[in-house]
Amino acid sequence: MSRPFIAVDWGTTNRRVYRVESNGDVSATERDGGGVLTTERGDYPAEIAAIRARFGDLPVICAGMVGSNRGWHETPYLDLPAGLAELAARMAWIEPGHTAIVPGVCHRRPGDVMRGEEVQFLGATLAHSIPDNALMCQPGTHNKWARVSSGKLVDFTTAMTGELFALLRAHSLLAAQLTGDIAPDAAFRQGVGEGGKCDLGAALFRVRAAGLLGERDDADAASYTSGLLIGADVAARIETGARVIILADPALGALYLSAIETLGGKALLHDSHTAFLAGITALWKLVQ
Amino acid sequence: MSRPFIAVDWGTTNRRVYRVESNGDVSATERDGGGVLTTERGDYPAEIAAIRARFGDLPVICAGMVGSNRGWHETPYLDLPAGLAELAARMAWIEPGHTAIVPGVCHRRPGDVMRGEEVQFLGATLAHSIPDNALMCQPGTHNKWARVSSGKLVDFTTAMTGELFALLRAHSLLAAQLTGDIAPDAAFRQGVGEGGKCDLGAALFRVRAAGLLGERDDADAASYTSGLLIGADVAARIETGARVIILADPALGALYLSAIETLGGKALLHDSHTAFLAGITALWKLVQ
Numbered sequence: 001m002s003r004p005f006i007a008v009d010w011g012t013t014n015r016r017v018y019r020v021e022s023n024g025d026v027s028a029t030e031r032d033g034g035g036v037l038t039t040e041r042g043d044y045p046a047e048i049a050a051i052r053a054r055f056g057d058l059p060v061i062c063a064g065m066v067g068s069n070r071g072w073h074e075t076p077y078l079d080l081p082a083g084l085a086e087l088a089a090r091m092a093w094i095e096p097g098h099t100a101i102v103p104g105v106c107h108r109r110p111g112d113v114m115r116g117e118e119v120q121f122l123g124a125t126l127a128h129s130i131p132d133n134a135l136m137c138q139p140g141t142h143n144k145w146a147r148v149s150s151g152k153l154v155d156f157t158t159a160m161t162g163e164l165f166a167l168l169r170a171h172s173l174l175a176a177q178l179t180g181d182i183a184p185d186a187a188f189r190q191g192v193g194e195g196g197k198c199d200l201g202a203a204l205f206r207v208r209a210a211g212l213l214g215e216r217d218d219a220d221a222a223s224y225t226s227g228l229l230i231g232a233d234v235a236a237r238i239e240t241g242a243r244v245i246i247l248a249d250p251a252l253g254a255l256y257l258s259a260i261e262t263l264g265g266k267a268l269l270h271d272s273h274t275a276f277l278a279g280i281t282a283l284w285k286l287v288q
Numbered sequence: 289m290s291r292p293f294i295a296v297d298w299g300t301t302n303r304r305v306y307r308v309e310s311n312g313d314v315s316a317t318e319r320d321g322g323g324v325l326t327t328e329r330g331d332y333p334a335e336i337a338a339i340r341a342r343f344g345d346l347p348v349i350c351a352g353m354v355g356s357n358r359g360w361h362e363t364p365y366l367d368l369p370a371g372l373a374e375l376a377a378r379m380a381w382i383e384p385g386h387t388a389i390v391p392g393v394c395h396r397r398p399g400d401v402m403r404g405e406e407v408q409f410l411g412a413t414l415a416h417s418i419p420d421n422a423l424m425c426q427p428g429t430h431n432k433w434a435r436v437s438s439g440k441l442v443d444f445t446t447a448m449t450g451e452l453f454a455l456l457r458a459h460s461l462l463a464a465q466l467t468g469d470i471a472p473d474a475a476f477r478q479g480v481g482e483g484g485k486c487d488l489g490a491a492l493f494r495v496r497a498a499g500l501l502g503e504r505d506d507a508d509a510a511s512y513t514s515g516l517l518i519g520a521d522v523a524a525r526i527e528t529g530a531r532v533i534i535l536a537d538p539a540l541g542a543l544y545l546s547a548i549e550t551l552g553g554k555a556l557l558h559d560s561h562t563a564f565l566a567g568i569t570a571l572w573k574l575v576q
Contacts, residue, residue, distance in 0.1 A: 069500075077501075111497040111504075112490075142461075142493055158497070159489035160461075167455045172448075173430075198486040199524040201447035201517070202400075205430055209399040209446070212357075213365075216399075229489070236487040 002288055005059045006051060007280040010066035011035050011116060012141075016273075019055040020281055028055055036064075036071040044072040048099060061284055063102040063276075064116030067092065077106035077113060081152035084122050084279070088286035102283060105153055112158050117144045120272055121153055123279020124247055128270045135237070136245045137260075138272060139230075139252045141166065145237050161233045165226055174204065177211050177221040184258030187220035191227020192262040196235035203228050230259045240264035247272040290576055293347045294339060295568040298354035299323050299404060300429075304561075307343040308569055316343055324352075324359040332360040336387060349572055351390040351564075352404030355380065365394035365401060369440035372410050372567070376574035390571060393441055400446050405432045408560055409441055411567020412535055416558045423525070424533045425548075426560065427518075427540045429454065433525050449521045453514055462492065465499050465509040472546030475508035479515020480550040484523035491516050518547045528552035535560040 002022060009016045013035040019028040039047060048060055067075040075092040082105045091100045104115035117138050124130055125148050133154070138144040141163050146156035169178040182188070194203045207225055210216040216224065234256070238244060242265040246253045253269040260267040290310060297304045301323040307316040327335060336348055355363040363380040370393045379388045392403035405426050412418055413436050421442070426432040429451050434444035457466040470476070482491045495513055498504040504512065522544070526532060530553040534541045541557040548555040 106497070106501060108501060108503070111494045111501055113497045113500055143489070157490050158493040159487075160492045161489045163460060164489060164492075167459055171455055171459050172451060199447075200488055201431070201449045201452060201521050202445050202524065204448045204452075205446040206399045209394070209401045212401055213394060213396060213399055215396070233489050236490065 002281070002285045003059070004056070005061060005284050005288075006055050007277065007284070008051065008060060008062040008064075008066070009116060009119075009276055009280075010062050010064040010071070012037055012065045012070075017051055017055060018277060019058070020277065020284070024277075024281055026277065030054070036066055036068065039071075041072060059097065059284070059288070060099045061091075061102065061280055061287075062100070063119045063280060067101040067104060068115055073101055075101050075103040077104045080105065080107055080156075081149075081154045082118065083152035084282050084286060086152075087118065087122070088283050091283070091287060100287070102280070105156070107156055112156060114144055114146075114156060114158065117146070117156075118153055119279035119283070120247055120275040121146045121148055121156075121279075122151070123277065123282065124148075124245065124270060124275035125151065126282055127274050127278035128245070130245055131243075134245050135242060136247060137237075137256055138247045139256050143233055157237070159233045159236070161229050165229050168204070168225060169222070174207050174221070174225065177207060177218045178225055180219045180222040182223050182226045182255065184254050185220075185223055187216070188223040188227040188255065189258060189262045191224040192231030192234070192259045195228035195231025195233075196263055198232075198235070200228065200232050226255065227259065230255055231263065234259045234263050234265070238263060238265045242266070243268070245270060247275050290569070290573045291347070292344070293349060293572050293576075294343050295565065295572075296339065296348060296350040296352075296354070297404060297407075297564055297568075298350050298352040298359070300325055300353045300358075305339055305343060306565060307346070308565065308572070312565075312569055314565065318342070324354055324356065327360075329360060347385065347572070347576070348387045349379075349390065349568055350388070351407045351568060355389040355392060356403055361389055363389050363391040365392045368393065368395055368444075369437075369442045370406065371440035372570050372574060374440075375406065375410075376571050379571070379575060388575070390568070393444075395444055400444060402432055402444060402446065405434070405444075406441055407567035407571070408535055408563040409434045409436055409444075409567075410439070411565065411570065412436075412533065412558060412563035413439065414570055415562050415566035416533070418533055422533050423530060424535060425525075425544060426535045427544050431521055445525070447521045447524070449517050453517050456492070456513060457510070462495050462509070462513065465495060465506045466513055468507045468510040470511050470514045470543065472542050473508075473511055475504070476511040476515040476543065477546060477550045479512040480519030480522070480547045481515075483516035483519025483521075484551055486520075486523070488516065488520050514543065515547065518543055519551065522547045522551050522553070526551060526553045529554070531555070533558060535563050
């Protein structure tokens with residue numbers, strides 16, 4: 001049994017707060033757009049006080065971009081291999097015993113970083129039945145792929161997959177074609193197949209050409225283009241027969257699941273919030 | 289000997305006008321930002337009149353995006369294979385014998401289009417000594433690769449290379465790192481090597497990570513990232529020992545030349561304006 005505490009998954013654009021009881025149950029949770037991009041450095045103490053006012057006067061453990069140079073207090077990255085014990089030992093205590101930030105993890109060569117996802121990857125191995133050294137995937141703006149072995153994060157890769165799609169939809173020549181819904185449909189799977197052929201720049205231009213030539217309904221262009229980008233990402237990560245654990249919400253998870261299966265892999269989808277909670281609760285037990 | 293005429297290379301953002309004399313010499317030329325994006329459809333007759341007021345009351349032959357649905361008058365694409373005779377026969381005459389637009393070319397499957405570059409590719413084979421079926425490259429926002437055999441354009445591919453770089457520099461998480469100059473330097477060639485490894489999404493995120501971890505000076509990030517994108521494009525197009533003819537201005541041409549040589553090919557740079565002029569003059573001879 002551990003004391004109740006408040007866990008905050010504090011990302012770039014969103015923030016999710018959980019009150020975790022002694023038995024591990026979440027008795028209250030809240031999600032809002034108060035990410036680090038919209039929070040001034042000087043406002044964090046007041047934000048934390050407001051969280052305590054709503055969730056109770058309990059210890060607060062924060063993870064994510066809140067620990068970056070754009071956040072509240074920059075915590076140095078831990079090098080790989082990193083497990084929960086290493087994260088707990090290097091937590092940055094803003095107020096000793098009361099308010100802390102979990103450090104991020106880096107892969108110094110070839111160069112990669114994460115902040116927040118380490119809690120989910122390590123937590124996933126506690127919350128779910130995940131084979132040692134299994135390939136895990138956490139889809140998002142910056143999609144993370146990682147492996148945990150003997151309780152330590154041993155390898156990871158970030159791909160700018162979600163951000164590339166957002167750039168194309170907001171600002172590119174394809175923007176007007178990319179207004180449709182995205183689903184793991186036939187157009188998506190066709191995109192995945194093309195995306196796996198290692199020629200993304202040409203495949204993207206063909207989206208434009210297919211519209212001009214009337215070869216594809218523009219209603220399918222968003223699904224197809226999402227498939228291209230996710231397909232390129234997945235193809236760089238797996239070989240035929242590979243097994244992947246996806247940590248995501250059902251909608252985004254379904255896209256990666258479809259892409260992995262289209263490219264010959266097998267995938268299993270687990271809830272990312274459960275993984276985060278398992279990880280942050282384990283960290284709390286180590287430091288209280 | 290052909291009669292003098294006015295050639296207009298009328299693109300998306302820029303426009304270049306040439307007065308071509310009977311002997312093929314250019315006696316006057318002008319480049320401005322009057323591309324189709326900044327020209328209303330109803331304004332083209334006045335624009336053409338203004339061009340004649342400056343360059344002489346001569347026939348005007350236009351090529352490029354002026355013939356698109358965003359331009360003056362949409363001309364249907366010609367299917368491959370397409371040579372100068374086919375382009376001349378399908379020119380759209382706005383005023384018979386006096387003002388015309390050269391049609392674009394399409395590759396219906398897998399789907400690709402060009403407008404304007406066809407004049408340069410076909411013209412290059414007249415202006416320069418280019419082996420039959422040689423791979424040619426016309427770098428730009430939408431980089432074009434093509435082959436001309438027996439005087440006909442037989443194959444081409446467009447890659448969104450330049451546009452992807454512009455999106456990243458203007459709007460991405462990397463924007464603040466991409467303010468430096470771009471040159472075919474060591475950082476560029478390192479990027480080319482990484483770009484050729486078929487994992488663009490991860491390589492792009494590593495630009496961010498290298499900055500955060502202090503592993504690369506941000507002054508080199510623009511060259512490196514340009515190298516990544518051009519490297520990915522070139523690697524999809526050539527094998528070791530391949531020979532490529534680049535049609536470009538010296539600055540952009542030098543980047544592609546460096547990338548092609550870094551990836552084991554050989555490249556030769558020719559001036560793209562000379563190629564355009566040779567092509568459009570040959571078209572004028574066919575229709576006057």
